[in-house]
Amino acid sequence: MAKSLSSLWLTTVRRIGKAQQAQGRRLLQSLVPKPARKPAARRAKPVQPAKVAKAKPLATVRQSAVGSASAVPGLPGSWQKCWFSIPAAGQVASARRMLYWLYLPSSAGTAPRPVPLVVMLHGCQQMATDFAQSTRMNALAERKGFAVLYPQQSAAADAHRCWHWYKRSTQEGLGDVRLIAQMIAHVQGKHGLDTSRTYAAGLSAGAALANILALRYPAMVAAVGLHSAPVFGTTDSPMSAFRAMQHGSGTAHRESVQAFGTAAPAFPGMPAILIHGARDSVVRRINMTQLTEQFTILNAALITREQPAVRTYPARSTGRHPRHAYESATWYAGRKPQLVACEIGHLGHAWSGGDGRVEFSAPEGPDATLMMWTFFAQHRRLPVPGKT
Template sequence: MQPSSFRGTVAPLSRTSSAPPADPPPRPAGGVWRGLLSRLVTVVALALAAALVGPAPTAQAAVGLTKVTDFGANPGQLNMYVYRPTSLPANPAVVFALHGCSQNAQMYADNSGLPELADRHGFLVVFAETTFSNHMNKCFNWYQTTDIRRGQGEAASIRQMAAHAVSAYGADAGRTYVTGLSAGGAMTSVMLAMYPDVFQAGAVVAGLPYGCASDVTAALKCMAPGVNLTPDQWAKRVRDANPSWSGPWPRVAIWHGDNDPTVVPLNADELRDQWTALHGLSQKPTRTSVIGPNSTRHEEYAAADDSVAVEVNRVPNIGHATPVDPGSGPQQCGSTGTVNFQASICSSHWIAQFFGLDDSDPGREGLPAPTGLAPTGITDTTVDLSWDAVEGAEGYTVHRDGAPIGTADSTSYTDTGLAPGSSHTYAVAARDADGKPGRLSSTVTARTTGATATCWTATNYAHVQAGRATTSGGYTYAKGSQQNMGLYNMFVSHTLKESPAGHFTIADGTCN
């Protein structure tokens, strides 16, 4: 995510052919210094690009995209590409995908897994693409004021693509979503903040909060070491930029690798603070669990009706990348054929689920959602579940951690073979006589017993980086217990006790 844009600074990269007004003739020494400074900024930006992006990847062309050239006035001079599955229902949902720096639409389509999910679940994907003429490193200009305000620049171009998707492809304007990586993730924040009337939900992958920066220097600081503001301060930056909006804010999923050196994991916490504050929610998660094959830490922040308004997914052992899981399994997707796509968990699968585009869509037609789901018995390796019957149901499908794991003919189910001390999130859907699943129930989280306590002694900074704690307002909080551990820095240390898995308490001098 190289922030340096230079639009309006270095003339060859400006969108407009008109030259900026000339400065008054400088004194010789001042002119020399200005020239040297301009060259130095360019050299630093190019060096940063080489360090963070790495070698240019080999282009792929596996996914067939259609380029659209007449979607609107296009003030941001972006390219629009569409992926349309062979079997596309009438009035489909549409997902906008925004690539990272040094990438393009084709690369993002070939590796992100989104077209695979579109084939499975029948939705349209629009890949917005920026170019060298906009930014020397092909980054979306996520911090340039002229591109991140409603009705201006790149943000306005993406908005016009959304309108075109509805008029030209029959897309459902009420099911329009956006996601992106890195600079594309930061631009996702822009679209959610500036067009909450267009995008119902979004997923920010390795991105940043809206309004974090307005120039190159500030952008670098936002990326690393990060900027720590209060939730109210972050929310105010969105409201001040979009003062006319009084309606509901979009739902937001946040994805971040815990080893990301480019956009540090602190940004996941700041994004959470921004969007929970906009939704009027606490920064303490309603539910926590683990998902996927790599035990990604999954935090849910629920609204009054128990719907998830904000979620945070902290992906272990990956850097600055879109998490993918190549394969043909129900939770697998994507490719590691180029940089910034790392084998881990298929984030696009879970993002599609968060958007409601798979079989867990709470708004789809079918039998109503079961109520009363609760754990009725727990051992070291099993969880017993029960729920209320649904009229007309011929059976039920049980979901664990976002994926179906079995069926039940009655209103009870026993999940077996679990690890001691592990936490799992369950939901249930009723099936009709044709086997079609209905709406998914609210989730419930259960932890098995029998875990042996594990103790960790480290600085608050290290605890946060390892996913054992979170930070908010400059302070550190133990995950699970939410105990205040003091300032978020590397000079304050604590011992944390983990029991059960994913639940940490302060145990200085007492952990055994």
Template sequence: MTTVAPRRTRAALLLALAAVAVLGACAQPGQVATAIGAPPTPTPQAGGLPATQGGPCPTSEVPTGLSSQGVLSGGQRRPVLVYLPRGRRAGKPIPLVLDLHGSGSTPKQQLESTGITRTADRNGFAVVAPQGGVPFTLGRTHGFAWNVPGVPLVDGKPVPRGAPDDVQYLRDTVETVTKLVCGDSQRVYVTGFSGGARMTSQLGCELSTRVAAIAPVSGLRLPTGCRPTRPVPVVAFHGTADTVNQYNGGKSPTWDYSVPVAAQRWAGADGCAPTPGAQQVEPLVTATTYQGCGGGAQVRLYTISGGKHAWPGTPGSMAKGLTPPRIDPNELMWTFFAAHPLGSTA
């Protein structure tokens, strides 16, 4: 059963925040100007999930801004950061966006690198940043990696025996935080970078009845044996100069086909028309979109020419001599998300 941990003392909170604030290598520098509050005691709710948009909604006890919460999963209390936007309308269910860090990174660094909390303030959605279950060192940095089913770690080593079930943890996170903040159960979305993008792709398959749409960044795959129970809208971002997860595929058995092929495979799984359309968004950015998908879904790939293994638009995200294109991937993905709630047929 999924529950939220009770209120802790200030000392315990500082220890919890220290545990999730380890610096990682898969994120870019940035800032999140928020105050971190103490984990609240949840308000019990009857009947499982709260009502969707327009229904009754109890007042959230989670403070505005960034706070550290706890989720019980697999018998462990696991950390998750939750950001509630400024100016939230009380009593109205709020959309949730899960933001999954890359291998060797942390929830805090993922929020800082993506700048997604600023997007949340502008558009009125909550951000949920969980933490992978595998402690992982990448170079001189120490963070965490995701236990993606059937996929080794980025260094080629197998996931350690006894590693937590991260798919179940993320399922529990969705259920717990939806109840805790009165999230809109029709508008739960997932994005992630690198290893977090691979896990985002996995959740599109395994949580297709709970997750409305996904947005993998530098890591789109169609997992082996993926059988989503509904067409899942997908928007992805990937640079052609990515040397970690190569745009055109690589020799690794876990990265052996190109990103355009991954988009094509998702389009096939979603029942889309076989021939996509292409649009030049900026001089270095092309959007390839598959239309005519089942259930009103779309599959869209933003290709950044000269983009490196990085969140688009951030410092250092382009090959030498190239200026980052004037796109905001957070706004692009949110526009896509907002157009694709669960049950949408448009």
């Protein structure tokens, strides 16, 4: 298997530029799990009885310990570092723990109604704080009045902090997906957030996990935003994940989403905005094409105009906000956009309109953060029968 992986990798890197060669190499390494001895050593280190004992009084099922909480520089809201865990079989010592950061806008305590929540899932080789800086989502949250939750993958679970989106158990809504869903419910209850206006977004592997979270917990997520995301439901190993990211899934993407629909006949549909770079050599554009087809199938009962409204936007090289040229296709449910697919010219594997000082972030627009929130703000999740 090592030989075939090396052959596939060498074929791929010949087609991409020098800068993205290194990026792709790290990505492939991150997809191949490390030997168990390293995660075991990392896992043993943080288990400190004193910290567990401190968390125990806060809850019997869900434990949360607030770490260093300080205001984000330049923003008046609250920036909190927390741990969330669920004891295994009632034993706190065996709890599965995950770090998260939470931004609460300064208006949260005085707003006339509960504020919405955006869940942001970082990509491989990122931490929650990197992703917050890259996307500038906290600054927008302060302006618009919503909270932002950033779960962080543990280095013990994956040396490159990748979410294991390609595993069958993850695609079924187990593992990290279930833990994050329970984390969301905990944060909503603790801070009195609006449960009908919760949105999930992510980049790359984080986008893949946000997609699974939205599809497996549709009563919780009102809309999803996927930036540079791989196709859903067609992988079961690092090797198949890499193939999908580079070549798509053939026709398997239709079969997987049809099987999903058959297994969940009461699925209420999922509003989605997809953003992808035309020059992404890590997760290639074919993935957005196939994701778009998957979401048209999932939202078929809601889409009222079969043909999308296609809009093109020219590049802008001058002024305060330069941007790449881009094109969007929008499928409507009545007057409301139900699905948006946006392809950005000249963008690689990076968050569009982000902080250029951070890796996997492109300072040229369009502003993916603002685009996602503008889309999210039009959607609210009504109660789904039989779902919690």
